[in-house]
Amino acid sequence: MKKNMRFVVVLLILAAFLVPQLFAGGSAEVSKEKKEINLWYWDQNADEVYKQLVTEYEAQNPGVSVKLTVIPWADYWTKLQVALPTGTGPDIFWLNHPNAVSYLPTGLVMNLEESAAKINFSNFNEIYYKPFMHNGSRYGVPIFFDSVILYYNKAMFDKAGLSYPDDSWTWNDFSNAAKKLTIKDGSTTVQYGAIVDPDMQSGASNFILQNGGKLYSDDRMELQIDNPEARETVQFMLDMIYKYGYAPKISEMREITKETMFQSGMVAMVTNHTGILKQFAEILGDDMGIAPMPKQKQRASIYHNLGYVAAAKTKNPKEVVDFLTFLASKRHSDVLSKVWAPCFTGGAGLFFDEYKWLDIDYIVDTVNYGYPLPVSGKNAGPVYTLLNNEMDKVFMQPTVGNSLASMQKVINAEINK
Amino acid sequence: MKIRKKHTDWLWAYLFIAPTVLGLYVFFLYPMVSSVFISFTRWNHLTQPVFLGLDNYKRLFQDPIILIELKNTLFFVVVSVPLTVGLSLIIANALNTKHLCMKGTFRTILFLPYVILPVITAQIFMIVFNSRYGLVNGILKIIGLPQPSWLSNPWLTRMVIVIVTLWACIGYYTIIILAGLQNISAQYYEACDIDGGSWWVKFRHITLPLATPQLFFCFILAIINSFKMFDYIFVFGKTNVIVRETIRTMAFGIYERGFTFLEMGYASAEAIIFSIIVLSVTIIQNIGQNKWVHYS
Amino acid sequence: MKKPSIATTVNFTFLLIIATLALIPFFWIVVSSFKTYKETVQIPVVFFPASFRNFDNYKELFGRLNFLVYYKNNIINTLGITIPQLLLSSLAAYAFARIDFPGKSIIFVSLLLALMIPMQMILLPRYKLILQMGLFDSYLGIIIPSIPSVTTTFYMRQQILSLPKSLDESAFLDGAGHFRIFWSILLPLCHSALLATGIMCLVFSWNDFLWPLIVINSTEKYTLSIAVANLQGQHLTKDNLLLTAAVVVSIPMIVVFIISQRYFIEGIALSGIKE
Numbered sequence: 001m002k003k004n005m006r007f008v009v010v011l012l013i014l015a016a017f018l019v020p021q022l023f024a025g026g027s028a029e030v031s032k033e034k035k036e037i038n039l040w041y042w043d044q045n046a047d048e049v050y051k052q053l054v055t056e057y058e059a060q061n062p063g064v065s066v067k068l069t070v071i072p073w074a075d076y077w078t079k080l081q082v083a084l085p086t087g088t089g090p091d092i093f094w095l096n097h098p099n100a101v102s103y104l105p106t107g108l109v110m111n112l113e114e115s116a117a118k119i120n121f122s123n124f125n126e127i128y129y130k131p132f133m134h135n136g137s138r139y140g141v142p143i144f145f146d147s148v149i150l151y152y153n154k155a156m157f158d159k160a161g162l163s164y165p166d167d168s169w170t171w172n173d174f175s176n177a178a179k180k181l182t183i184k185d186g187s188t189t190v191q192y193g194a195i196v197d198p199d200m201q202s203g204a205s206n207f208i209l210q211n212g213g214k215l216y217s218d219d220r221m222e223l224q225i226d227n228p229e230a231r232e233t234v235q236f237m238l239d240m241i242y243k244y245g246y247a248p249k250i251s252e253m254r255e256i257t258k259e260t261m262f263q264s265g266m267v268a269m270v271t272n273h274t275g276i277l278k279q280f281a282e283i284l285g286d287d288m289g290i291a292p293m294p295k296q297k298q299r300a301s302i303y304h305n306l307g308y309v310a311a312a313k314t315k316n317p318k319e320v321v322d323f324l325t326f327l328a329s330k331r332h333s334d335v336l337s338k339v340w341a342p343c344f345t346g347g348a349g350l351f352f353d354e355y356k357w358l359d360i361d362y363i364v365d366t367v368n369y370g371y372p373l374p375v376s377g378k379n380a381g382p383v384y385t386l387l388n389n390e391m392d393k394v395f396m397q398p399t400v401g402n403s404l405a406s407m408q409k410v411i412n413a414e415i416n417k
Numbered sequence: 418m419k420i421r422k423k424h425t426d427w428l429w430a431y432l433f434i435a436p437t438v439l440g441l442y443v444f445f446l447y448p449m450v451s452s453v454f455i456s457f458t459r460w461n462h463l464t465q466p467v468f469l470g471l472d473n474y475k476r477l478f479q480d481p482i483i484l485i486e487l488k489n490t491l492f493f494v495v496v497s498v499p500l501t502v503g504l505s506l507i508i509a510n511a512l513n514t515k516h517l518c519m520k521g522t523f524r525t526i527l528f529l530p531y532v533i534l535p536v537i538t539a540q541i542f543m544i545v546f547n548s549r550y551g552l553v554n555g556i557l558k559i560i561g562l563p564q565p566s567w568l569s570n571p572w573l574t575r576m577v578i579v580i581v582t583l584w585a586c587i588g589y590y591t592i593i594i595l596a597g598l599q600n601i602s603a604q605y606y607e608a609c610d611i612d613g614g615s616w617w618v619k620f621r622h623i624t625l626p627l628a629t630p631q632l633f634f635c636f637i638l639a640i641i642n643s644f645k646m647f648d649y650i651f652v653f654g655k656t657n658v659i660v661r662e663t664i665r666t667m668a669f670g671i672y673e674r675g676f677t678f679l680e681m682g683y684a685s686a687e688a689i690i691f692s693i694i695v696l697s698v699t700i701i702q703n704i705g706q707n708k709w710v711h712y713s
Numbered sequence: 714m715k716k717p718s719i720a721t722t723v724n725f726t727f728l729l730i731i732a733t734l735a736l737i738p739f740f741w742i743v744v745s746s747f748k749t750y751k752e753t754v755q756i757p758v759v760f761f762p763a764s765f766r767n768f769d770n771y772k773e774l775f776g777r778l779n780f781l782v783y784y785k786n787n788i789i790n791t792l793g794i795t796i797p798q799l800l801l802s803s804l805a806a807y808a809f810a811r812i813d814f815p816g817k818s819i820i821f822v823s824l825l826l827a828l829m830i831p832m833q834m835i836l837l838p839r840y841k842l843i844l845q846m847g848l849f850d851s852y853l854g855i856i857i858p859s860i861p862s863v864t865t866t867f868y869m870r871q872q873i874l875s876l877p878k879s880l881d882e883s884a885f886l887d888g889a890g891h892f893r894i895f896w897s898i899l900l901p902l903c904h905s906a907l908l909a910t911g912i913m914c915l916v917f918s919w920n921d922f923l924w925p926l927i928v929i930n931s932t933e934k935y936t937l938s939i940a941v942a943n944l945q946g947q948h949l950t951k952d953n954l955l956l957t958a959a960v961v962v963s964i965p966m967i968v969v970f971i972i973s974q975r976y977f978i979e980g981i982a983l984s985g986i987k988e
Contacts, residue, residue, distance in 0.1 A: 038930065042947065043946060043947065044778075044943050044944070044946070045946070047777075067930075067931070068932065069930055069931070069932055070932065070943055071926070071943075072926075072939065072942035072943045072945060073945065073946060073947040074942065074945065075923075075926055075942065077676070078676055078833075078836075078927075079926060079927055081462035081463065081676075082462070082836055082837050082840050082927055083840075083927075083930075084463070085462065085463060086840070086841065086844060088844060088849055088850075088930070102461070102463065102679070103463065106463040106464055108463060250657070251548075251566060251568065251569040251656050251657045252548065252549065252566070254655060254656040254657065255543070255547055255548060255549070255568060255656050256547070256549070256756065259754075259948070259949055260754045260756070261756070263751075263754045264754050264755050264756040265756075266756050273948075275948060276948060276949060279949055282750075283750070283751050283754065379679075381679065382677060382678040382679055385677055385678070386678075389658050392658040393658055393659060396657075396658075396659060414678075417680075426812050426813075426814065426891070427812070427814045427815065429808070429812065429890075429891045429892075430808040430812040430814040430817075431808075431814065433804045433805055433807060433808035433812075433891070433895075434804075434805040434808045434809065434820070436801045436804070436805070436860075436861070437801050437802055437804070437805040437824075437861045437862075437866055438805065438820060438824065438861075439861075440801075440857075440858075440860060440861025441824055441827045441861045441863060442823075443842070444839060444842070444857075444858040444861065445826075445827035445830070445835065445861075446823070446826060446827060447838065447842070448830075448834075448835030448836075448837075448838035448839045448842070449826070449827075449830045449834070449835060451835070451837075451838035452830065452834045452835060452838070462837075507727075508727075508728070508731060510724075511724035511725075511727055511728050512724075512728065514720060514721050514724045515721075516718075516721055517721055517724060517725060517728075518725075519725075521971075521974040522732075523728045523732055524974065525967070525970055525971055525974065526732040526735055526736055527731065527732065527735055528967075528970050529735060529736070529739050529963075529967065530735055530738070530739070531916060532916055532920075532963045532966040532967060532970075533739070533742075533959060533963055534920050534922075534938060534941060534959065534962060534963075535920075536941070536942070536945075537742070537941075537955070537956070537959040538738075540952075540955065540956075541738045541741060541742065542738070544741070544758070545738065545741075549756070550756055550757050550758045552737070584734075584735065584738070587731075587735075588735075589913060592909045592912070592913070593868070593909055593910075593913075595905075595909075596872075596905040596906045596908070596909040597872075597875070597906075599905050600875065600905065600906075616720050627875075630871040630872070630874055630875045631871060631872075633871065634867060634868050634871045637825075637867070638864065638867075641825075641828050641829060644829075645831060647831075668831055671831050671833070671834070672831065672833055675833060675834070676833065684834070685834055688830060688831055688834045691829070691830075691831070692826065692829040692830050695828075695829040696822075696825065696826060696829055699822075699825050699829075700822060703822065703825075712874040712875055
């Protein structure tokens, strides 16, 4: 009996403490006078940036309260899809190229053309807001961009007595260097010269374009990857893996992830996007070098950027447009440059100042030969996932064969679903 | 008198079950009904659903991938469930021994894996089974056995998933069964001792029959949980797309179709068929319980 | 009596092996929580960190990433779900186990249906329900749909079914109604079971991820599992933080379990029948 009583008393005390909490958190704690703007994003690295920006904005606009919500990347789209159509979603949220294709035609995203003058799109290069356009109207404010470059490990190059990669490099130079940088210990490879990777952002598509190959048709409604230049490219990459062993097999690379392989000194060169510059620099420090990717028939580098879009059903359209204007301003760009390279023209300079000890010009140059992320004209999100899956499969065998042809068929079927 | 009592009995019963049953109907079964409606449409979350009639179901029955998923799901059920419940029974029985020291410690240690978030568990075992520097291959190297690339082979990956599921769930089922074993009166065992019975006799004729209510629960739950097997396919399949397509289960297929490929209608159709299968298996078990479950 | 029998020794050795296997991965997590990010991405794998006094990861989690708030949220949600669930499910279990009422079997089987549909399929309808109830972005929005549980009801039903009916009958003859029989007689005998299922419910709601993610929009109401998921970035995950988070998230549950060990009744539990 006594045990029971004690138990009940403990329960009551807990209840007395917790129950008020339940009801405290019930509804919005914002006083009714303030207009609330909800901003959703998926990368915690932006927390500090937004905290500062929001503090400044709220100080200048006392009638507005901006609420920040960071959502795990893996579930961002799930949550968005559930919340947005019901009107309980964000007022402003991050969008990327593939999902822009799916979201813009739905009427759930606010058309920014009427506010275009206020937001001042002229501060951005057209290539950054074009992917966020639909039927000639602009829907998104560009945030930050990344392009693909070649990262390499200076220490390994020094050890092998090789000169560093530069903008004169061709595929031949790349391959030769990889050969000299591959170190074997018996039958295991202890150090790989390079990573060649099917990824459609930071891997294969860059090489295919460098060889003059085609990915999508001009209207992006059809994948046309089964062309001789692409086949040649893929075979070149496959040979590096299977014939010569300068690069790890796909499974091995995915088990460890290519970032980890580069960071832990297992591989001398890797093509990756610039968003990861900060992390690589933190780990490798002075050993890290950057260079443009090797050219073949031309230079090519895939770029990608995110955009702020607004919910069409927002309760506070005027305030949202005003905040978007702030997000398109130089001030936003300056604060953002602490973490990423902003799309705001000239804004990237501040970001790159951090990395003056690297050959930063190479990154800035990529704008001149940048190609957008290979995104289809319809059903882009699922197609992009499938594209990466199919390319993975292509890379799992030593010869190209018909794999690009079958890949083309599968993707085109998915586009037209 | 008796008749009135019966009706008051019924009233009590309905009152007692009301919160739970109503709650489950409102928050689980009603949404399920919505799912049934969606399964007759094409819907990608963002636009309005488009009515398709039975098209999704027709497609389901002709889709070869669905068959693969069904086979894989059944594989995991048939292999995981007996292993998990059987091993838990043995461990629970071991924990129930008289005069065993460190019982509490063992119970705690066995429980630990259950506490860890699945995403972390998957992460850890990715490292453990890593072909180059994983713990398992490291040990195999020392012994001199070949070190396979675990996650590049469908059958090996299946094994890994079974092992990881075992590791994570054993604690749960062991505790459940143990609670049941502890309810078995020691008088029975003492009587058996007097009659000179061996440990096998005790196990077979006292422990096993009297633990059947809990075992039944474990079987039902284990079967339902292994039908729903999805997290691990997702994580362990990331390494090798071809392996993932070979070992994919229905639960994984439903998730992928609905949320990665935005075909909620088709995914819902698969989910409905899936639920029907699981329900049938459960009903069969429920009927069968009369044959082997002993209640006091 | 004092010398351990063969059976005991065999059992002990067996348990020792199993326990070691169970413990190894956990050992890895704890050790890793003292590593720097650089140490976690090393290949060949660094087993022991350079310094066991490196609490940076913990500092980061509780400092910058505000884990204390999420702890509070978890406690609110978990207790808010578990205690009502145990009470209401046992009540229902009693009715299913002891009273014969029309529709019993059908209702019971229909409950099992609730276990079978994958959660992702019912997210949106449930979310709309919560919106209509005005519970969106609130603790109650997480708690209320999670209280009814098939597993707990089912388990307690099994437990009550295994208690002899003679207990009921003697109480009934003494003039007790159904609630009295349930509360004063049968429930106390289910201590172990209540504890076992209570802990399971505790862990399940402590780790629950998808539903809280969908319901909650305010970061200050996030649960620990959401905070952990946020550590996994789009391109890169700081593994050292992730594994430290694993430790931080698991510890309360382990502590609860250890404390509850005292209440697991050893040996004979059934002593209700006075012959």
